[in-house]
Amino acid sequence: MGSRASSLLREEDIEEIKKETGFSHSQITRLYSRFHSLDKGENGALSREDFQRIPELAINPLGDRIINAFFPEGEDQVNFRGFMRTLAHFRPVEDNEKNKDPTAEPLNSRNNKLLFAFRLYDLDRDDKISRDELLQVLEKVDVEQKMSIRFLH
Ligand SMILES: [Ca+2]
Numbered sequence: 001m002g003s004r005a006s007s008l009l010r011e012e013d014i015e016e017i018k019k020e021t022g023f024s025h026s027q028i029t030r031l032y033s034r035f036h037s038l039d040k041g042e043n044g045a046l047s048r049e050d051f052q053r054i055p056e057l058a059i060n061p062l063g064d065r066i067i068n069a070f071f072p073e074g075e076d077q078v079n080f081r082g083f084m085r086t087l088a089h090f091r092p093v094e095d096n097e098k099n100k101d102p103t104a105e106p107l108n109s110r111n112n113k114l115l116f117a118f119r120l121y122d123l124d125r126d127d128k129i130s131r132d133e134l135l136q137v138l139e140k141v142d143v144e145q146k147m148s149i150r151f152l153h
Pocket residue numbers: 121122123124125126127128129130133
């Protein structure tokens with residue numbers, strides 16, 4: 001089943017995603033079959049409902065925010081490319097050596113990770129974290145721990 005799903009992904013797409021996200025070839029094909037199995041509508045994109053079926057996210061207090069991070073403003077579907085771009089923020093910083101592209105800051109750089117975490121707090125997306133937004137999160141979490149998504153491994 002996994003091989004059928006990965007065969008839908010073209011080799012040149014894999015190369016581009018590799019460059020953009022730093023994931024390895026085998027990680028990309030594995031995540032593609034995961035993406036494919038989550039895609040209940042079988043339209044090549046995931047909806048919020050598709051994400052909500054992931055048990056690890058369903059029980060995660062930050063689950064809704066993490067799910068939101070996959071969707072560009074105003075959109076309710078995310079394709080595989082967008083899915084991978086968001087996942088790239090979760091890659092450990094030390095993996096940066098391979099696939100280094102000097103023209104672009106890797107998505108998993110410290111800066112981009114911070115920005116990503118910031119956006120998890122900034123619920124109304126006004127580029128500021130209000131006292132209330134901060135308190136809502138602090139009540140619940142150790143962000144570092146909650147940001148680890150076990151289904152990726
Ligand atoms: Ca805000």
